[in-house]
Amino acid sequence: MENIIDLRQLYKAYGKQVVLNNISLTVKKREIVGLIGPSGAGKSTTIKTMLGMEKVDSGDAVVLNTTMPARKILVKIGYMAQSDALYEALTAKENLEFFGNMKGVTGNKLAEEIDYTANVVELTNDLNKKVSNYSGGMKRRLSLAIALLGAPDLLVLDEPTVGIDPSLRRKIWHELALIRQQGRSVLITTHVMDEAELTDRVALLLGGKIIAFAEPKKLEQQYGVDTIEEVFLKAESEEQE
Numbered sequence: 001m002e003n004i005i006d007l008r009q010l011y012k013a014y015g016k017q018v019v020l021n022n023i024s025l026t027v028k029k030r031e032i033v034g035l036i037g038p039s040g041a042g043k044s045t046t047i048k049t050m051l052g053m054e055k056v057d058s059g060d061a062v063v064l065n066t067t068m069p070a071r072k073i074l075v076k077i078g079y080m081a082q083s084d085a086l087y088e089a090l091t092a093k094e095n096l097e098f099f100g101n102m103k104g105v106t107g108n109k110l111a112e113e114i115d116y117t118a119n120v121v122e123l124t125n126d127l128n129k130k131v132s133n134y135s136g137g138m139k140r141r142l143s144l145a146i147a148l149l150g151a152p153d154l155l156v157l158d159e160p161t162v163g164i165d166p167s168l169r170r171k172i173w174h175e176l177a178l179i180r181q182q183g184r185s186v187l188i189t190t191h192v193m194d195e196a197e198l199t200d201r202v203a204l205l206l207g208g209k210i211i212a213f214a215e216p217k218k219l220e221q222q223y224g225v226d227t228i229e230e231v232f233l234k235a236e237s238e239e240q241e
């Protein structure tokens with residue numbers, strides 16, 4: 001099957017600290033891949049390298065058949081960063097219009113998409129508020145709505161569900177499943193281990209290394225446990241032996 005993301009042996013160090021230790025990872029068409037690991041494991045750095053925002057010392061990141069960095073590919077990716085890049089002085093709706101236009105979505109199509117994505121993240125009734133009056137969680141939700149605009153073939157979401165209530169988190173995962181059904185792909189990072197169970201394949205990242213990468217159920221079988229959290233703990237202790 002076609003690789004939408006193909007990371008090959010990414011290696012990066014800051015001084016003596018190796019942050020990416022030969023990371024290889026693929027995301028195929030119609031697939032949700034999770035990247036999980038503790039704080040500082042290298043999740044954001046992997047994503048930023050993949051998007052051409054950070055340089056690696058060696059290795060290649062190929063996204064949508066193009067070696068990164070490549071600016072022209074970025075418009076085809078729905079990226080949600082860990083920190084929100086929003087215009088605080090504008091309303092949520094104005095933010096959505098601005099970023100929608102940047103992705104080439106205009107007119108009625110844009111209005112429709114704003115309705116749809118605002119509904120997914122439950123911001124329909126707050127669209128006309130200024131972002132400076134939004135809570136942290138609302139900003140996360142708005143950032144996610146922006147990433148969804150333009151129905152990109154690839155979504156790259158860095159901790160999209162932080163600060164989001166369980167019921168809305170479910171709704172968001174439901175939306176991701178729909179996106180997969182449409183033949184699109186998602187790479188998502190999370191701290192939340194039970195979200196990992198909802199992915200097609202999950203990569204466990206520890207200290208800049210992928211210590212396991214497979215279907216969640218397969219990993220659980222392989223390690224003889226019932227949850228990804230337990231897989232992680234076992235893989236982590238094996239790694240330290």
Ligand SMILES: Nc1ncnc2c1ncn2[C@@H]1O[C@H](COP(=O)(O)OP(=O)(O)OP(=O)(O)O)[C@@H](O)[C@H]1O
Pocket residue numbers: 014019037038039040041042043044045046082
């Ligand atoms: N510009 C930088 N200079 C030096 N070290 C850095 C820099 N950026 C990241 N690091 C280090 O690289 C490591 C990986 O960071 P990264 O942000 O990728 O982790 P993460 O898995 O995304 O963590 P979190 O879940 O907390 O966001 C950390 O130890 C961090 O301190």
